[in-house]
Amino acid sequence: MIIRRAARFGxxxxxxxxxxxxxxxxxxxxxxxxxxxxxxNQQSILDSITREEKRFQRTVEGGVAKLEQIMQQVNxxxxxxxxGEQAFDLYATYGLPLEITRDIAREQGLEVDEPAFxxxxxxxx
Numbered sequence: 488m489i490i491r492r493a494a495r496f497g498x499x500x501x502x503x504x505x506x507x508x509x510x511x512x513x514x515x516x517x518x519x520x521x522x523x524x525x526x527x528n529q530q531s532i533l534d535s536i537t538r539e540e541k542r543f544q545r546t547v548e549g550g551v552a553k554l555e556q557i558m559q560q561v562n563x564x565x566x567x568x569x570x571g572e573q574a575f576d577l578y579a580t581y582g583l584p585l586e587i588t589r590d591i592a593r594e595q596g597l598e599v600d601e602p603a604f605x606x607x608x609x610x611x612x
Contacts, residue, residue: 488586490536491543495587498544505540508533550583551591558595567596571603578604579611 490507497506511533519526557573569592577583589599 488584490539491584491587492590494540494543495547495590498547505537505544507540508536511536546582547587550577550581550587553577553581554583554588554591558592558597561597562595567598569597569599571600571605572607574599574601574604575607575611578608 493507494505512529515525515529515532519529525532554577557569557577561567561569569588574585574588577588578585585599585601585604589601592599
């Protein structure tokens with residue numbers, strides 16, 4: 488989740504290419520003497536971070552496009568809350584985590600019906 492949130496906020500400031508492995512590389516350099524497994528596994532760590540960042544970017548593009556449609560509908564109504572069922576559909580269909588949906592909604596002055604989201608999740612299990 489940390490990687491996904493960092494990638495999202497990076498894209499908001501104009502970082503559209505994967506960048507988190509560059510940061511991770513600096514962290515590994517800084518802590519490698521104390522945690523030698525970081526140095527031993529550096530390439531694997533950096534590759535995993537880059538893969539996750541790219542995968543999430545694809546996920547976010549589809550999910551956010553759908554979320555924008557939902558937010559337009561909510562903005563046209565008197566209600567300022569995205570139905571939890573729709574937020575769950577974004578998660579189940581597009582892989583868009585609730586936290587990201589909530590962050591984007593709040594940026595637009597909207598909220599997400601989180602109890603209904605969790606109820607929808609429980610009903611599918």
